[in-house]
């Protein structure tokens with residue numbers, strides 16, 4: 239039996255003639271192209287395209303979850319207790335943690351010696367943030383920004399994750415971080 | 425045979441059994457912390473309470489002998505309420521730090537808390553703190569806060585290992601497990617208490633924070649530490665938890681060794697040497713074939729061995745300690761009939777090691793000596809026989825004692841001496857193949873492959889047929 243779809247288009251005569259509609263579509267695309275071309279020739283920025291990776295767009299939605307941040311304790315040390323809940327829940331197997339023991343600090347005897355997130359695998363689901371019992375990992379709207387020719391270059395390590403500075407999350411104080419890459423208004 | 429009813433199910437029990445044993449044997453789950461089948465009944469944790477018809481109060485089932493016609497219920501509302509209350513008491517001062525506890529995932533307390541406990545503590549008092557992370561011994565970390573005073577570890581040192589080195593001191597919420605009279609906990613079976621402890625109070629120093637247990641899987645193997653040939657579980661990373669950024673060597677690492685329960689040979693126990701099996705296997709391996717000290721491929725090495733054999737007039741073989749029965753059979757059929765075979769004991773009691781006791785540890789530290797003796801007798805090397813080619817299949821051989829013959833060394837680990845053999849062929853360890861050992865009592869024990877062998881390493885069993893033309 240032929241399947242009926244709920245959004246089956248109602249085609250009038252024009253649409254069924256086909257060629258006319260195709261030409262109309264080409265006119266729209268061509269118009270945009272020529273308009274952009276004109277701006278380009280007159281030294282203005284054309285389409286809303288950021289020239290990644292030289293430029294990074296800044297107008298991500300505040301709800302976007304793009305990049306992980308490892309929060310810190312008051313003494314500047316990592317908040318994470320290396321419980322591996324995030325790595326366990328991660329559906330993409332993107333997190334790898336190597337733990338270290340320090341029994342001289344009874345409040346923080348276990349901590350991550352290495353904490354690696356593979357951004358070539360992460361699907362940005364945010365499960366790791368939900369699973370964390372320590373509020374040690376958060377996601378912010380910026381994107382990881384790892385252009386590369388090799389997926390091995392798309393790992394973010396502990397120090398990088400600790401120093402990424404979120405822009406819109408006032409709930410917890412983050413220490414000042416290394417300067418972030420240039421943001422370009424499109 | 426005594427018949428009784430547990431949860432409307434007719435159960436047959438033997439004279440002298442307890443209700444808990446009868447229930448567990450017929451698949452009825454009654455929670456228990458302090459009861460252990462190999463230890464005496466302590467009856468102190470009270471999580472095993474059940475309702476017995478005709479008795480006004482709930483009774484601990486681990487301490488209740490079966491009687492004919494008894495009717496027991498394990499899952500009524502008042503039993504569940506009692507369990508919830510017992511869990512409240514047991515976790516009253518528990519730190520609840522499962523997130524950083526190595527036991528989490530295989531912890532009885534955690535499982536029961538989820539199954540039988542309540543979400544929140546009823547107590548409004550601050551938790552009472554006890555010493556955390558002290559060294560019970562160089563091998564074991566003790567966290568008194570997580571201890572629920574079941575006394576399994578104490579009973580183990582009294583009833584199984586007999587060292588009497590642990591005890592519980594003080595009372596009430598100050599009570600804690602400690603070494604008695606400040607003596608060291610140097611029991612040669614001490615590591616068993618780690619698995620015995622129903623919570624994370626006793627943890628292995630070696631495994632500490634190496635991995636969460638749910639990333640790992642056990643593979644049945646055999647300890648090659650002595651002629652007892654105990655069954656062990658070797659824990660490796662599961663396939664889907666293989667790491668990439670942290671280094672591929674972790675995917676080939678044996679994380680820990682625990683006993684594999686084998687009633688015929690070792691029961692549920694191991695000695696500390698067994699718990700260290702993975703450390704002994706992590707010694708520096710022989711990985712590349714060497715022809716006169718020059719690196720070669722496995723194929724070249726086999727050709728060279730053939731050439732040496734063809735040239736030799738009077739070859740001999742020194743037989744190896746951790747050779748499985750299958751390898752020894754392959755050796756006997758492939759090579760053993762054409763050469764003079766000598767036997768040898770590669771391993772002896774190390775300084776500081778227990779030589780022998782009447783529990784598990786055997787004086788003979790070679791796992792295959794029973795099979796080697798059965799096949800080839802006991803024949804130490806005789807330099808007077810003037811062999812011009814000697815194949816050493818084993819470890820710790822002094823090349824000079826072999827009287828200047830040409831040497832082919834089949835080794836799993838890097839040979840110690842400074843002189844090189846004429847030909848070194850790396851062979852697989854017991855972790856890299858499956859097979860069987862026969863222990864000193866003639867009991868056969870099986871081991872499975874844990875890891876694939878490295879590329880240039882050969883299985884000794886495959887080699888012998890190819891050496892002679």
Ligand code: SF4
Nearest residue numbers: 328360361363364366
């Ligand atoms: S966002 Fe999702 S996929 Fe990415 S690391 Fe976290 S849990 Fe894994």
Ligand code: SF4
Nearest residue numbers: 318319321322324370
């Ligand atoms: S869940 Fe949180 S505390 Fe646990 S390892 Fe992940 S980031 Fe660290």
Ligand code: SF4
Nearest residue numbers: 522525528531623624
């Ligand atoms: S002993 Fe068990 S319940 Fe206690 S912290 Fe460890 S895993 Fe959790």
Ligand code: SF4
Nearest residue numbers: 571572574575577621
């Ligand atoms: S340390 Fe473990 S085995 Fe020993 S009494 Fe405490 S809970 Fe029981």
Ligand code: FES
Nearest residue numbers: 458469470472486
């Ligand atoms: S198991 Fe019965 S009281 Fe502990």
